[in-house]
Amino acid sequence: MNAPFFQFGLFDVDTALIIAFFIGIGFGFFLEQAGFGSGMKLAGQFYFRDLTVFKVMFTAIITAMLGLFWLSWFGFLDLSLVKVLPTYFVPQLVGGLIFGLGFVMGGYCPGTCCVAAVTGKMDGWIHLLGMFAGIFFFGEIYPFIADWYNSTSMGETTLASLFNLPYGVMVFMIVAVALLGFYGAEKLEQNFSK
Amino acid sequence: MTLNKILVSIAIILGAGAAIIGSPTRNNDDLSQIAKMIETERDHITPIELAVTMKEGKKKIRIIDLRDSVSFYSYHIPGARLMTLDELLNSEVKRNETVVLYSQGGTHASQAWVLLRMKKFDSVFTLLGGLTGWEQEILFPVIRPDASDDERKLLERKKELSIYFEGTPQIISKTPMKKNQPKKIVPLQQPQNNYKEEERLREGC
Numbered sequence: 001m002n003a004p005f006f007q008f009g010l011f012d013v014d015t016a017l018i019i020a021f022f023i024g025i026g027f028g029f030f031l032e033q034a035g036f037g038s039g040m041k042l043a044g045q046f047y048f049r050d051l052t053v054f055k056v057m058f059t060a061i062i063t064a065m066l067g068l069f070w071l072s073w074f075g076f077l078d079l080s081l082v083k084v085l086p087t088y089f090v091p092q093l094v095g096g097l098i099f100g101l102g103f104v105m106g107g108y109c110p111g112t113c114c115v116a117a118v119t120g121k122m123d124g125w126i127h128l129l130g131m132f133a134g135i136f137f138f139g140e141i142y143p144f145i146a147d148w149y150n151s152t153s154m155g156e157t158t159l160a161s162l163f164n165l166p167y168g169v170m171v172f173m174i175v176a177v178a179l180l181g182f183y184g185a186e187k188l189e190q191n192f193s194k
Numbered sequence: 195m196t197l198n199k200i201l202v203s204i205a206i207i208l209g210a211g212a213a214i215i216g217s218p219t220r221n222n223d224d225l226s227q228i229a230k231m232i233e234t235e236r237d238h239i240t241p242i243e244l245a246v247t248m249k250e251g252k253k254k255i256r257i258i259d260l261r262d263s264v265s266f267y268s269y270h271i272p273g274a275r276l277m278t279l280d281e282l283l284n285s286e287v288k289r290n291e292t293v294v295l296y297s298q299g300g301t302h303a304s305q306a307w308v309l310l311r312m313k314k315f316d317s318v319f320t321l322l323g324g325l326t327g328w329e330q331e332i333l334f335p336v337i338r339p340d341a342s343d344d345e346r347k348l349l350e351r352k353k354e355l356s357i358y359f360e361g362t363p364q365i366i367s368k369t370p371m372k373k374n375q376p377k378k379i380v381p382l383q384q385p386q387n388n389y390k391e392e393e394r395l396r397e398g399c
Contacts, residue, residue, distance in 0.1 A: 002316070007290045066208045072218035078289055078314075079218055168212035175209030179202060 003077040028115050037115040039107025039123050046104055048192040051185035058178045069171050087154040106130065228311045237307055238322045241331035244294055245355045248273070256293045258282060260302040261325070271296065271321075271328060272359065279306055289315050296321035296328070333361030 002008045006016050034056055035041045044050030071077040103109050106127045108116055113131060116124025142149070160170040212218075231237050239247075247253055257274040259266050266276040277285060279302070287293060293315060295303040303320040310318045321327060330336075335352035338345075353363045 002290075007288075009290070062205060062209075066205065066212070069212050069218045070208065073215060081288060081290060166213075166216035167218050168214065168216040172209040172213035175205050175212075179205065182202075 003071065004081050007078070007081040027111070028118070031112055031115045032119060036112045037119045037121065037124070039116065039121070039127075042109070042112060043104070043107040048188040050193070051189055054185055055182055058181055062175050062178045065171055065174060069167065084156040084158060087157040088150065089152040089154055091149050091151065102130070102134075228308065231311070237304075238320045239294065240322045241328045242352065242355065244271075244321060244328075245332050245359060249355065249358055253292060256287055256291050258287075258293060258295050258306070259325075260295060260297040260306055265298065265325075269325075271325070279309065282306055283309060283313070287315075289313070291315075291317065293318040294321055295319070296324050298324050299326055300324040329361075332356055332359050334364050335361075337363050337365045339366065 005011060011019070031037065035052065036056075041050055042053055045053045068077065068079065068082065072079045099109070106113070106123070108124060108127045110131055113124050113127035117128045118124075158170075159165075159174075160167045163170065165173075244255075244257075247255060255273075257271055259270050259274040259276050260279065260282070261276075263276060266274075270276070274296070282295075293310065295306045295310075295318065297303040300320060300323060303324060307318055307320045323330065331352065332355055335349065335356050337349050337353060341349055356363045
C-alpha cells in the first residue's frame with residue numbers, strides 16, 4: 001500500500017473531491033464540538049483566559065507530524081510526494097500579521113468562521129463576508145503586488161532543511177516545544193482566568 | 195494515569211524514537227528484489243506495448259530519451275524528453291509516475307532503470323531494444339507475404355501502429371527494400387510538458 005493515495009492513482013479527481021467533502025464535514029463537526037464555533041472562546045486565547053485553540057492546533061500538528069514520520073518509516077507513505085507549500089518569507093510574514101489582526105478583531109479564523117456561520121451565529125456570517133471581501137480585494141490588487149507577492153522565495157522549505165537537522169531530531173524538538181507549550185498554557189489559564 | 199498523561203507519554207516515546215532514528219525513510223534498497231524484477235522481465239516494455247499505450251492515450255507516461263542531443267533532434271519517440279543520467283536523477287520526475295527509458299540500444303536505459311529503482315520508483319521500464327527496437331518494430335516493421343495467420347494478425351497490428359507513428363512498413367518482395375528512414379522528422383523542439391501545470395491545478399493547497 002502506497003500513500004499519498006491520490007498521487008499513486010488509487011482514486012481519481014472526482015473521488016478525491018468526494019472524500020475531501022466528507023473530511024471537510026468531519027473537520028467542521030469536530031471544530032464545533034471543541035467549542036470553536038464561539039468567537040468568545042476563540043478570542044479568549046488573546047487574553048490568556050482560554051488557550052484551547054493553541055492546544056488543539058498544536059496537538060493536531062504533532063499528531064500529523066508523528067503520523068507522517070512513522071508512516072514514512074514503515075514504508076506506507078512517500079514524504080517526497082506530500083505537498084509542501086513554498087515559502088515566500090516577507091509576503092507570508094505580512095499575510096500572517098493580517099490574518100492575526102483579523103483573528104483578534106473578529107474572533108474567528110477562516111475555518112471557525114464557517115463553523116460559526118452554519119451554526120447560525122451572525123458574527124460568523126459577518127466574518128465570512130469580510131473574508132470573501134478580502135479575497136476579492138486581494139484578487140483585484142494582485143497585478144499591482146505580484147512582484148512583491150513572489151519575492152523572498154525560499155522554495156519548499158521545511159524546518160529540518162532550514163536548520164540542517166535530521167528530520168527525527170526536529171520532530172522530537174517540536175514535540176518537546178508542544179508539551180512545554182501545553183504546560184505553560186495551563187499555567188497561563190490558571191493565572192488569567194481568576 | 196489520566197488520559198492526558200497517557201497521550202503525553204505516547205508523544206514523548208514516538209518523538210524520542212524519531213530523534214533516534216533520524217530519517218523518516220528506511221535505507222532498505224532491496225537489491226535482490228531489483229534482481230528478481232530483471233530476471234522475471236518486469237523491467238521493460240516492448241515497443242508494441244509502448245506504442246499501443248501511447249496510441250490509446252489512457253495512461254500518462256513520461257518517456258525519457260537518454261541519447262545525445264544530435265540523435266534526439268534527428269528523431270525521437272513522440273513526447274519524449276531529452277535527459278542525461280544526472281539530469282534524470284535530479285529532475286522533477288516523481289516516484290508515482292510511469293516512466294519509460296530508452297537509449298539507442300538499451301545500455302544507458304538499463305543503467306538509468308537500476309538507478310531509478312534504487313530511488314524507489316515503482317513504475318519504471320526500459321524500452322526493449324531501445325530506439326533500434328522501436329525502429330524495427332514500429333517505424334519499419336517487416337511485413338512478409340508468406341506469414342502464417344497468427345503472424346499476419348500481429349503484422350497487421352504493427353502496420354497500423356507504424357502508420358500511426360508515421361513510419362513505413364517494409365513489405366518484403368523481390369525488389370530491393372527502401373532505405374530505412376523515418377518518413378517524417380519530428381520538429382526540433384522539446385515536447386510540450388503540461389504535466390506540472392496540470393498537477394498543480396489538481397493539488398491546490
